[in-house]
Amino acid sequence: xxxxxxxxxxxxxxxxxxxxxxxxxxxxxxxxxxxxxxxxxxxxxxxxxxxxxxxxxxxxxxxxxxxxxxxxxxxxxxxxxxxxxxxxxxxxxxxxxxxxxxxxxxxxxxxxxxxxxxxxxxxxxxxxxxxxxxxxxxxxxxxxxxxxxxxxxxxxxxxxxxxxxxxxxxxxxxxxxxxxxxxxxxxxxxxxxxxxxxxxxxxxxxxxxxxxxxxxxxxxxxxxxxxxxxxxxxxxxxxxxxxxxxxxxxxxxxxxxxxxxxxxxxxxxxxxxxxxxxxxxxxxxxxxxxxxxxxxxxxxxxxxxxxxxxxxxx
Numbered sequence: 001x002x003x004x005x006x007x008x009x010x011x012x013x014x015x016x017x018x019x020x021x022x023x024x025x026x027x028x029x030x031x032x033x034x035x036x037x038x039x040x041x042x043x044x045x046x047x048x049x050x051x052x053x054x055x056x057x058x059x060x061x062x063x064x065x066x067x068x069x070x071x072x073x074x075x076x077x078x079x080x081x082x083x084x085x086x087x088x089x090x091x092x093x094x095x096x097x098x099x100x101x102x103x104x105x106x107x108x109x110x111x112x113x114x115x116x117x118x119x120x121x122x123x124x125x126x127x128x129x130x131x132x133x134x135x136x137x138x139x140x141x142x143x144x145x146x147x148x149x150x151x152x153x154x155x156x157x158x159x160x161x162x163x164x165x166x167x168x169x170x171x172x173x174x175x176x177x178x179x180x181x182x183x184x185x186x187x188x189x190x191x192x193x194x195x196x197x198x199x200x201x202x203x204x205x206x207x208x209x210x211x212x213x214x215x216x217x218x219x220x221x222x223x224x225x226x227x228x229x230x231x232x233x234x235x236x237x238x239x240x241x242x243x244x245x246x247x248x249x250x251x252x253x254x255x256x257x258x259x260x261x262x263x264x265x266x267x268x269x270x271x272x273x274x275x276x277x278x279x280x281x282x283x284x285x286x287x288x289x290x291x292x293x294x295x296x297x298x299x300x301x302x303x304x305x306x307x308x309x310x311x312x313x314x
Contacts, residue, residue: 028053031073031081034115035150037105043112043206045105052115055100056080057131059152060202060216061093061313062169063185069093070109070183072150072203072214077132079150080203082114089122094313095216096242098126110207128243128251134201139175145204145211155180155200155213157221160193170212173200183207183214187314194308197221218308226302233291235299238284241306248279254306263307267300268293 029052037047054073059080061071069090074080083103085093092099102121108114134154137145142155158173158180165171167189171182183205201217220226230236238246257263271291276283287296 030054031056031075032078034081034105035079038113045107045113048105051102051104051118053100053102053121054081054115055098055125057129058093058095058097058099059131060095060214061090061185062183062214063090063187063314064109065169065186068109070114070214072152073099074131074150074152076130080152081150082108082112082205083117084108084114085117085122086119088119089117092122092124094127095309096128096131097124098129099124110205112206128249130242136199138177139173139180140177142180142204142211142213143178146206148204149206150203152201152203152216153213155202157197158200159197163193165189165191165193173198181207181210181212183212185312185314188311191311194218194220194305199223215312216309217312218305220302220305223302223305226298229295230299230302233287233295233299238282246282247284250303251306251309253279254304255310257304258307258310263304264297264300267303268296271296271299 031054034052034054037045039046056073056075059072059074061069063069067087067090069085071083071085071093072080073083083093100123101117103115103117105113106116132152134152135148136154136156137148138156139158155173158175161172161174161179165184165188167186169184169186171184171193172179173182182200197220198218199221200213200215201219202213202215205212205214227241239248239250241250243249244252253267257266260266270284272286272288274284274286
């Protein structure tokens with residue numbers, strides 16, 4: 001009798017657990033698994049019930065007018081998934097953060113599906129992680145960017161159409177083959193746009209039937225020339241653009257000075273005089289006798305150009 005009762009209770013418990021799982025399943029999944037639940041023709045979610053637990057590296061993000069963040073989370077070298085995080089979790093979705101979180105598929109801010117993050121489920125497991133090389137694309141590619149949807153790309157050799165950011169969360173850039181609209185954080189307002197020809201890095205997003213680029217980084221088209229100059233003067237022995245080495249990364253230096261109008265002058269003087277205490281115990285040697293002032297100024301302009309990484313992540 002006891003055995004039969006135990007068997008019955010066991011079957012009821014299993015049935016109850018099954019009904020709970022069916023009502024709101026939780027699945028540890030890959031980004032590829034989640035993308036399979038989005039209809040490629042409509043961009044809409046096929047499964048809005050399952051709670052997916054994911055991990056990946058943030059490649060691009062923008063703060064929306066309501067305080068939420070739209071971001072893309074990538075596996076290395078493959079398509080990423082759009083993620084929509086509430087204001088309380090938005091700050092964790094910074095480009096190059098390696099994050100883990102749980103969410104369900106729902107409608108994103110531009111109509112296509114996004115993984116809506118469960119509040120409080122986000123953890124940052126590492127920072128400053130690489131997520132694969134950018135695929136170079138021209139402005140004409142954005143007439144139909146569907147083949148690179150969700151991938152990290154570089155829009156090459158463009159200039160801004162206007163002199164300042166207007167805070168609308170968009171801006172236009174011009175290339176040889178036309179204009180492309182960028183999606184940007186809404187916190188950018190009244191700042192001067194980057195000068196000169198740029199490569200804009202980010203992820204293509206479809207909005208109202210057209211393709212835009214969710215921007216993550218602006219770099220001058222002369223970036224490689226400046227990096228070669230830094231190598232020539234042995235700067236790269238102690239520094240790296242993205243990763244801390246003996247000294248801080250240029251990305252971190254630029255972030256510290258992102259709002260300082262005297263940044264270029266201060267960095268030029270730092271190169272000339274050297275010194276320590278600002279970034280740790282290892283002092284920077286003075287370079288004034290070895291590096292011409294014109295080269296120091298060019299290097300300072302290049303370094304401070306990485307400030308856009310921080311500004312686009314606000």
